[in-house]
Amino acid sequence: MASKLIRFKLNTLIVHFIRSVFLVSAVACVVIIVGLVMALVGIILGTMIPPGEHSCPPLGKPLEEGYVMVETKLGRLVGTLVTVHGVTLAGFLGVPFAQSTAGERRFTAPLPLPASEDACAVHEYLQQRPPCAQLRNGTTVGTEDCLHVNVWTPAAALELHSGGVGRPVVVAVSGKLFETGSNDDSDWPRLAAKVVSGHLGIHCRDCGCTANCSR
Numbered sequence: 001m002a003s004k005l006i007r008f009k010l011n012t013l014i015v016h017f018i019r020s021v022f023l024v025s026a027v028a029c030v031v032i033i034v035g036l037v038m039a040l041v042g043i044i045l046g047t048m049i050p051p052g053e054h055s056c057p058p059l060g061k062p063l064e065e066g067y068v069m070v071e072t073k074l075g076r077l078v079g080t081l082v083t084v085h086g087v088t089l090a091g092f093l094g095v096p097f098a099q100s101t102a103g104e105r106r107f108t109a110p111l112p113l114p115a116s117e118d119a120c121a122v123h124e125y126l127q128q129r130p131p132c133a134q135l136r137n138g139t140t141v142g143t144e145d146c147l148h149v150n151v152w153t154p155a156a157a158l159e160l161h162s163g164g165v166g167r168p169v170v171v172a173v174s175g176k177l178f179e180t181g182s183n184d185d186s187d188w189p190r191l192a193a194k195v196v197s198g199h200l201g202i203h204c205r206d207c208g209c210t211a212n213c214s215r
Contacts, residue, residue, distance in 0.1 A: 056120035067126075070158060074113075075121040081155060087193040088155040094129035094148045102144035110147055131182030142182075150183045152192035 056071060063069055068090045069078045079092035098110035105111075132146040172188060 059122070068155060068158070069122075073116070073119065075116045075119055075123050078122060078124045078126065079151075080126055082189065084189045085193050089189055089192050090153050090155045090158060091189065092125040092151040093127055095125050095151060096148050098147040100145040100147065106144065128184045131184070134180045136180065148183070150188065152189050154192065 056076060059069075063078070066081050067078055068081050069076055070090075077092055077095070079090050082089050082091060096113060099105070099113060101108060101110055128150075129148050130146065131142040133140060133142040133144055135141075170191065172185075172191075
């Protein structure tokens with residue numbers, strides 16, 4: 001009986017230790033990831049090439065109605081235009097903000113994206129990307145390659161910023177206790193009618209995600 005109790009306490013101690021190590025590692029990764037995504041949003045919204053300084057040739061054909069393109073140091077990014085509460089928004093969905101941590105890089109700290117070899121390359125970010133791998137109703141969904149962000153901004157802010165006028169930025173991190181969550185949330189476009197927002201496709205422990213979190 002005593003040996004069983006000792007084994008039970010030892011197993012409990014090991015579980016608490018593993019959880020503590022996991023939480024510390026996860027928090028460290030979240031800090032790194034938030035830094036990377038802030039850098040990305042800064043590149044998208046803070047390093048847009050002002051009119052008159054574009055060095056890229058025009059597109060072979062004009063953009064179709066409902067799409068928008070910005071020139072950045074990461075290349076030319078194409079997003080969609082939507083109207084929310086009377087405000088026209090530009091949305092760039094599934095923009096990678098760090099190198100993938102799938103495969104050989106599993107459980108390692110994320111690394112910054114390499115510099116673009118072609119500053120005039122056109123990248124389309126028009127659709128939601130899969131969430132991080134997780135269990136949903138007993139079924140595994142998502143993928144390990146999930147370090148991407150959705151960026152929403154008032155379309156008018158793109159023109160204003162080209163003249164040197166910035167906008168506030170809100171970075172919203174998916175919660176759900178490191179277990180579930182995604183950046184596909186209809187609330188963020190509504191918020192973007194007032195401020196620019198980027199919503200990460202990662203897991204985090206964020207009491208700000210719930211109204212009644214008391215821990």
